[in-house]
Amino acid sequence: MNEKKRKAHIVLVGFMGTGKSTVCQLLAKRLGYDAVDMDAEIERREGRRIKDIFAEEGEAAFRKAETEALFEILARPDVQIVATGGGAVLAEHNCEAMLKDGYVIALTADAAHIIARVANDTARPLLQGNAAAAVNRLLHERKRAYDFAHLTIDTTDLTPQQVADRIGEGWLQLG
Ligand SMILES: Nc1ncnc2c1ncn2[C@@H]1O[C@H](COP(=O)(O)OP(=O)(O)OP(=O)(O)O)[C@@H](O)[C@H]1O
Ligand SMILES: O=C(O)C1=C[C@@H](O)[C@@H](O)[C@H](O)C1
Ligand SMILES: [Mg+2]
16 A cells, blocks of 8 residues: 555455455445445446346346446545455456556455355355355456455455454555
């Protein structure tokens, strides 16, 4: 965290279940910034649930809506804490935009913890059916996808509050 402070949003990236949405709310409260959850924003703009966008129009249509939402969010003038969707990093131009307008923090966790966190949730279309197998396959496919971040925090043995505190302390120390 350095010269990017003040002019940049804090942008949380990471695989599904690493805690982006949860930490976003806690961090926004702690720092007094607005919390923006991209998945919620897409659902609001589209007027339907993410799993329905996937079912009715397919993943490509969702990715297009995701990029549109990301660019609109990043262009807002006030500093925000942004929780991205787990696949928002799959398009290189999305990553470039995040690095330009944000301080990008990647949250990680080991596969077993991710599976335990997301297995019983029906909201994620890419994890329906055998969630553990899907997590392992996608983690492999996305092995390097989150490496572009300015900072990486392994959340495996941390609570969401501890993750938010760690980020918040670093941010506030910069003055
Ligand atoms: N550090 C943590 N320790 C334990 N449970 C956690 C942690 N972070 C998140 N969780 C839990 O895991 C679940 C998924 O968290 P969350 O929705 O914040 O993940 P996400 O990264 O936003 O996922 P997605 O990419 O699908 O939006 C929630 O039930 C949340 O309470
Ligand atoms: O990792 C992904 O590709 C996704 C993660 C979620 O946040 C949602 O954006 C959606 O379920 C897709
Ligand atoms: Mg989320």
